[in-house]
Amino acid sequence: MSVDSMSGLEVMSAIATGKIPHPNMAETITMKAVSVKKGGVVFEAQADERHTNPLGGVHGGFAATVLDSVTGCAVHTMLEAGQGYGTIELNVKMLRPVPKAARLRAEGQVVSMTRSLGVSEGKLIDEKGRLLAMATATCMLTTVKG
Numbered sequence: 001m002s003v004d005s006m007s008g009l010e011v012m013s014a015i016a017t018g019k020i021p022h023p024n025m026a027e028t029i030t031m032k033a034v035s036v037k038k039g040g041v042v043f044e045a046q047a048d049e050r051h052t053n054p055l056g057g058v059h060g061g062f063a064a065t066v067l068d069s070v071t072g073c074a075v076h077t078m079l080e081a082g083q084g085y086g087t088i089e090l091n092v093k094m095l096r097p098v099p100k101a102a103r104l105r106a107e108g109q110v111v112s113m114t115r116s117l118g119v120s121e122g123k124l125i126d127e128k129g130r131l132l133a134m135a136t137a138t139c140m141l142t143t144v145k146g
Contacts, residue, residue, distance in 0.1 A: 004144070008079035012036040029065045031106065033073065039110040041073045045124070047100050058098035063133040067092055067122040070108030071137035075118035078110055082144055085118060089138040096132045103127055116141055 003011050003020065014020040016033040026032055029051070035042035045066045053059040068090050075085050098104070105125045112119040118139040124132045 005081050007081050008076040008083065009036065009038050010081075012041060012073055012077050016041075025065070025069070029062060029069075031066055031069060036073075036077060038077050039074060041070055041077065041108045043070050043073075043106040043108075045104045045106050046102065047098050047104075049100065052100070058100060060092075060094055063094060063098050063124050064090065064092045064135070066104075066106045066124055067108075067133060067135035068137065070106045071120040071122040071135055072108075072139055074108035074110050074120045074122070075113070075137075075139045075141075078113050078118060079141070084142045084144040085139040086142065087137055088140045090135060091137075092133060092135040094133050096126075096130060098124070098132050099126060104132070111136075 013036045015022055016036045022032055031043045031045040033041055034044050047058040047062050051058050051062040068087055072087055108120055108122045110120045120137050122135045126132055
């Protein structure tokens with residue numbers, strides 16, 4: 001299975017179903033795609049001791065990385081084979097502390113797509129449905145050279 005010939009939706013769907021392995025980053029920042037549709041993705045994420053700051057809380061970079069991933073992957077679902085993307089702007093708002101060892105839900109949704117830019121938004125939600133962090137992202141669309 002060659003990702004070069006697959007649309008972004010096909011790639012993300014294959015990752016969510018296990019036909020393609022999750023990227024290595026998903027092991028560093030523990031997350032996995034669990035639901036994929038055109039223009040949107042849902043990930044599960046879980047912070048652990050590896051993700052703490054000097055005070056013992058979960059580092060803000062954990063939420064930022066998860067939100068960068070779901071916002072970018074939402075844009076990815078909109079791309080044709082041979083297209084790529086890169087985040088050029090990420091705006092994250094931390095609203096509550098991220099708990100350790102809790103199953104979190106991260107949702108990404110496309111807001112706007114043009115020929116050169118994809119704009120998306122993301123939410124990080126705890127097991128009780130509380131919003132922990134939110135983000136908007138702008139991704140530059142590119143042509144991948146084969």
